[in-house]
Amino acid sequence: MKVFSAILVIVGTVIGSGFMSGKEIVVFFSRFGVFSFPCIVLAFFLFWLLFNFFLKNGEKADEKLKKSKFSNIINFLICTILSSAMIAGCTQLLSGLSDIIKYTVLCAILLYCFFIIKKGLGSLEKANFVLVPIMVIVLLIGLGFAEHSSSGQLFRSSYFSSWGLFYCFLYVLLNTSNSCIVLAKLGKGLSEKQKARVSFLSALALFVILFLANLVLLQNKDVFSQDMPLLSLFDRPWSFVMQAVILLGCVTTLFSLVFASSGSVRGLCRNNFFVGATSVILPLAISVGGFGNIVSLLYPLTSILAVFLLCDLFWIPFFKRAYAKIHSARKDTK
8 A cells, every 4th residue: 555655646746737738748758759759768767767766765865855955945946836837727727617616626725735734745645545546547548539630640850859868858857856855755654675666666657648648649739839738639528527637637746846845945944834835825926927838938947957956865965875885895905
C-alpha cells in the first residue's frame, strides 16, 4: 500500500493542468513532430533515474532545505509559477458554469490547500489516493474517443532535432523540481526496494500517458495553438468528462505544489498567516495572467530555475560526498 500511495502522489504531482490539457506536451514534445517519440523514451529513463535518486537522497536533501535560504527561495518561485498555472487552469475550466458554482468550487479547492498546509503529507496522500486513479483511467479511455484530423498522418516538424532533446531535459527538470521536495518527504517512509519500485512504476505510468497523449496530438497539429489542445479534440459529452479530468489534474498538482511551497516559506518565516498567504493567495493573483501565457512563457523559465534548485539540494552535496569518499579511500591506501 505504501508503494501504491507513493506512486499516486508522484503521478498526481506531475500531471497537472499543463500535462492533462496537452499544452505542456505540445510545448515540450509535440511541436518537434515524430522526433518527440524518442525524446519521450529518454524522458522515461530520466524520470526513473531522478525519481530513484531523489527518493534515496531525500532525507539529506530535506535536512539541507531546512538550512538553505537559497533553495527555499528558488523552490518557492518554482511552486508559485506552477501553482498559478494550476489555478488559472481551474478558472478556465470552470468558466462555462454559473458564477455561484464556479466560485464555490474554487473556494473549496483553495480551502483544501490551506488544510494541506496545516495537516501536511498525510492529507496530500489521501487526496491523491482518491483522485489520481480516477483521473488517469478516464484520461486513457478518453484519448480513444478523441477526434483525429482527416489526413490521419503524424505531424513532421521542421524544428532541428537537437532542440527536442534540449526541451526533453527541460521538461524532466521542470517536473522533477516541483516534485523533489515531495519525493524527499516520501523517501523517509520507504525501504530501498520500495524506493526502486516506486521510481520505476511512477516513470512508467508517466511514459504511457505521455506517449499516448502525444500520439493523439501529432495527428491533430491544428490544435497546437489552443490553450488546451487535448480538450479541443472532444465533442459533447466527452468534452465535459475531459474538462472534469483536466480539473482533477490541476487540483492534484496544486495540492502537491502548495505542500512544497509552504514548506519553503516556513523555512524563511514561521508566521502561519504569511505561509498561507504566500503559498495560496500569491499564485491566485498571478493566475490572472491566463493559463496559456503562464505555460508557454514561464514554464521554460521555471525549468532553468529547477537546475539551480536541484544542484543546491542534491547534485552538489552528492558530488561532495563522493569526492570525500574517494579522498578518504586514497588516504587509507597510503
